[in-house]
Amino acid sequence: MTEIIVSALGKIILHGEHSVVYGRSAIACSLNIRTYLKLSQTKDERVSLVFPDIDLTQSWSLEEVNSIQFSQGCEILNPNPPTEDVIKQLKKIAGSGATEINNTASIVFLYIYLSLCKNRKQGIELKVKSELPIGAGLGSSAGFSVCLSSAFLILTGNVSAPGSDNIWKSDDLELINKWAFMGETLNHGTPSGIDNSIATYGKAIKLKSGTVHKLDKIPNLRILLINTKIPRCTKDLVAGVRRKYEMYEGIITPVLNSMEAIVSRCEAVLSDMTGNHCDVTSCYKKLQDLIDMNHDLLRFLGVSHPSLESVCKTCQQYGLHCKLTGAGGGGCAFCLISPETTEETLQTVEIELKKQNFECWETSVGGNGVMCHDPACGTTSSIPDFLKTT
Numbered sequence: 001m002t003e004i005i006v007s008a009l010g011k012i013i014l015h016g017e018h019s020v021v022y023g024r025s026a027i028a029c030s031l032n033i034r035t036y037l038k039l040s041q042t043k044d045e046r047v048s049l050v051f052p053d054i055d056l057t058q059s060w061s062l063e064e065v066n067s068i069q070f071s072q073g074c075e076i077l078n079p080n081p082p083t084e085d086v087i088k089q090l091k092k093i094a095g096s097g098a099t100e101i102n103n104t105a106s107i108v109f110l111y112i113y114l115s116l117c118k119n120r121k122q123g124i125e126l127k128v129k130s131e132l133p134i135g136a137g138l139g140s141s142a143g144f145s146v147c148l149s150s151a152f153l154i155l156t157g158n159v160s161a162p163g164s165d166n167i168w169k170s171d172d173l174e175l176i177n178k179w180a181f182m183g184e185t186l187n188h189g190t191p192s193g194i195d196n197s198i199a200t201y202g203k204a205i206k207l208k209s210g211t212v213h214k215l216d217k218i219p220n221l222r223i224l225l226i227n228t229k230i231p232r233c234t235k236d237l238v239a240g241v242r243r244k245y246e247m248y249e250g251i252i253t254p255v256l257n258s259m260e261a262i263v264s265r266c267e268a269v270l271s272d273m274t275g276n277h278c279d280v281t282s283c284y285k286k287l288q289d290l291i292d293m294n295h296d297l298l299r300f301l302g303v304s305h306p307s308l309e310s311v312c313k314t315c316q317q318y319g320l321h322c323k324l325t326g327a328g329g330g331g332c333a334f335c336l337i338s339p340e341t342t343e344e345t346l347q348t349v350e351i352e353l354k355k356q357n358f359e360c361w362e363t364s365v366g367g368n369g370v371m372c373h374d375p376a377c378g379t380t381s382s383i384p385d386f387l388k389t390t
């Protein structure tokens with residue numbers, strides 16, 4: 001019986017969230033915090049979803065799923081963005097009883113499943129478990145979409161699963177990324193593609209107008225992640241910025257251009273930091289200035305939140321520099337830990353943040369993109385117990 005286990009990782013956007021939706025550049029770094037998916041073929045002639053992170057279990061008979069008039073007319077190598085009509089059909093099938101959140105996850109699943117697997121005769125069960133906080137700006141939606149697209153592209157033989165070295169063919173990665181982008185489109189309408197690309201390729205990337213540039217030279221940055229635990233939804237935040245842009249284009253455009261300039265300064269500093277003659281203190285000072293400036297611009301766009309302001313203020317009191325990451329409106333911020341930050345300062349800041357009911361943990365950037373965990377070659381050790389075969 002076929003079983004496919006895949007995983008994809010989360011990210012921080014160093015700079016360029018929101019402006020990247022308007023064709024400006026953004027830099028994202030992967031975080032080694034992963035979402036795992038297990039696809040099992042079953043004998044029960046059903047299609048079943050088990051998504052405990054969003055409290056969703058859902059099941060359809062194969063007959064029900066195969067009877068859906070799905071008129072997407074999609075080429076596998078070139079997926080079309082779902083039309084309004086298709087979205088309407090998917091929403092109906094996803095079930096009127098589901099909550100908004102659950103509904104989106106089911107819709108993304110149904111779109112990918114029906115586009116790639118319609119009329120299959122064997123039942124499947126899909127389980128997804130993430131180490132990432134969901135809806136907190138660390139790209140859980142993209143990790144989810146990358147897992148779905150890679151699992152179904154492998155199942156249908158459209159991409160080959162890599163061996164234990166986890167080296168994928170570059171065309172396969174490109175195809176996984178294209179389908180994951182469709183998932184993100186269903187999730188929030190006008191994604192830039194940065195989240196699905198970093199979840200697919202890992203390490204660090206710069207993205208501009210949909211084109212991915214891998215950044216090979218990235219210093220090993222220490223990051224303190226702070227989760228305000230204020231729930232928010234990327235779709236609403238992106239829509240809010242769109243309204244502002246449409247109403248005040250002449251005012252917002254220079255802000256987006258400043259964000260682009262921040263990205264290019266950041267890229268230059270990161271590259272200097274990997275060279276031989278770098279003045280570490282001055283490089284960190286520049287990175288800190290850029291973080292402060294970008295957070296101010298994001299606040300101007302209306303995507304901060306009182307909780308994010310408290311996080312930044314607390315960090316500033318101890319000489320640390322912090323910005324929101326992802327769509328904002330709550331969710332996570334990150335703080336750059338420089339070599340001059342003492343462990344004592346770090347501990348004190350963490351205590352202060354926790355007193356305000358924020359969650360924080362230290363992490364570093366980097367990590368493999370999409371991975372296939374083959375039970376036969378023993379790469380399943382990191383998989384959450386919930387997904388392990390009993």
Ligand SMILES: Nc1ncnc2c1ncn2[C@@H]1O[C@H](COP(=O)(O)OP(=O)(O)O)[C@@H](O)[C@H]1O
Nearest residue numbers: 051053105130134135136137138139140141234
């Ligand atoms: N582990 C998961 N299981 C099921 N759905 C998920 C999971 N992770 C993410 N999602 C989907 O992604 C949505 C959150 O996406 P989004 O608002 O973009 O926030 P994030 O910043 O975490 O990407 C969820 O509402 C759900 O539809």
Ligand SMILES: C[C@@](O)(CCOP(=O)(O)O)CC(=O)O
Nearest residue numbers: 017018137139191192326327
């Ligand atoms: C706001 C945005 O720049 C990033 C959203 O990231 P997240 O879903 O909050 O992890 C949107 C996008 O790039 O598609």
Ligand SMILES: [Mg+2]
Nearest residue numbers: 139141142234
């Ligand atoms: Mg998202």
